[in-house]
Amino acid sequence: MKKSKSQKNESHYKTNKKNNILLWILGWLVIFPVPLTILLLRNSKLKKSIQITIVCLSWLFYIIIGLSLNSSNNDKKTTIHNENIKQESSLKNYDDTSSLKIKETDIDIVTREGHPKYYGSVKQSHEIWDDVENGKIHFGDKVYGYNDNPIISMSSYRNSDIIRQVIINFSNFSEETAITVEDAIPIVASYMPYEIMDKYYEYAGSEMIMPNENHSQNFTYYVLSYRLTTEGKNSEHDYSGTIDVIIKTDNNYVQDVDITFGKPRWMNFLEKNGYHTEKWTLDLYDYKY
Numbered sequence: 104m105k106k107s108k109s110q111k112n113e114s115h116y117k118t119n120k121k122n123n124i125l126l127w128i129l130g131w132l133v134i135f136p137v138p139l140t141i142l143l144l145r146n147s148k149l150k151k152s153i154q155i156t157i158v159c160l161s162w163l164f165y166i167i168i169g170l171s172l173n174s175s176n177n178d179k180k181t182t183i184h185n186e187n188i189k190q191e192s193s194l195k196n197y198d199d200t201s202s203l204k205i206k207e208t209d210i211d212i213v214t215r216e217g218h219p220k221y222y223g224s225v226k227q228s229h230e231i232w233d234d235v236e237n238g239k240i241h242f243g244d245k246v247y248g249y250n251d252n253p254i255i256s257m258s259s260y261r262n263s264d265i266i267r268q269v270i271i272n273f274s275n276f277s278e279e280t281a282i283t284v285e286d287a288i289p290i291v292a293s294y295m296p297y298e299i300m301d302k303y304y305e306y307a308g309s310e311m312i313m314p315n316e317n318h319s320q321n322f323t324y325y326v327l328s329y330r331l332t333t334e335g336k337n338s339e340h341d342y343s344g345t346i347d348v349i350i351k352t353d354n355n356y357v358q359d360v361d362i363t364f365g366k367p368r369w370m371n372f373l374e375k376n377g378y379h380t381e382k383w384t385l386d387l388y389d390y391k392y
Contacts, residue, residue: 209254209276212239214290221362222296222342223266225259243267265341269294269362282357284325284350291348291360292390303335303342311383312370318377322358325350325383326366348387 212235219227225243232240238251243259243266252275258268271290273282307328314320327348335342343364351358369376 208278209239210278210280213254213271214293218293219266220294220296221266221269221346222299225257225264225266228257228266267343267364271360272358273356273360274358283355284352284357287350287357287360288385288387289390291350291362292387294362295346295348295387295391297388297391299342300329300346303331303338303340304329304346305332306386306388307345309383309385311381312373312378313381315377315379321353323352323355324370325352325385326370327385327387328366 212232215231217227218231219225228240228242232242232255239254241247241251241253241256243257247253252272254272254275256268256270256272257266259266271294273280273287307330309325309327312324312326314322329346331342331344336344345364347361347363347366349361349363349366351361370378373379
């Protein structure tokens with residue numbers, strides 16, 4: 104059954120009325136000065152000056168609220184931005200190589216997990232330390248000048264993968280380091296090739312070499328030696344006759360450690376060079392990992 108024209112008009116009126124109510128509600132909620140202005144203009148009982156004053160005040164109040172909300176949002180954005188800056192700044196203390204980790208110190212580099220040992224592999228030394236700042240590590244297969252201050256220096260024979268000397272230069276560390284002999288011994292022990300020593304070497308003693316009273320230098324040397332056993336001398340291998348560890352100190356703090364074959368020649372003429380020996384007993388096997 105079709106609706107009459109009057110019924111259609113009534114339905115259309117009701118729809119418009121609902122839409123108008125919604126617009127009024129939205130107006131009061133979102134931009135309240137607009138419906139207020141419309142109501143005032145329809146009110147003929149109020150003077151025009153009063154109407155204008157109320158309208159101006161309502162719009163002023165609305166603008167103040169808007170500015171306040173905007174300022175609050177800006178403050179939040181500033182706070183978030185500052186927090187992001189702090190986080191970015193804190194990340195500068197991290198070194199992101201394969202994963203996020205705290206920036207290494209020189210002592211961390213020297214004691215890196217898996218570092219090569221004396222008689223170890225030159226190739227392995229590159230795998231462990233190639234990412235370290237240029238000049239800090241002197242590898243056994245390269246020639247270096249004298250301008251660097253390496254924390255580790257290694258040597259090897261030409262075209263050989265065997266490391267024949269390891270020097271740890273504590274005096275070249277970037278951070279201030281006060282390493283005593285007791286502190287250095289576990290680090291030195293981690294560079295000893297115990298598997299090879301078990302097979303071919305034996306403990307040959309230790310001593311402390313000190314300057315005489317009137318000597319101009321204050322360096323004291325702690326020396327340990329391991330020599331080839333009889334079986335080691337009669338076996339075919341690529342290793343040298345002795346493994347000597349020389350720990351150099353100045354005023355009780357370690358300057359460097361040299362793991363090498365043989366002692367410096369001057370140590371064979373101590374009296375002539377103003378030095379003497381004192382008893383000092385230590386075996387690095389006591390610190391074997």
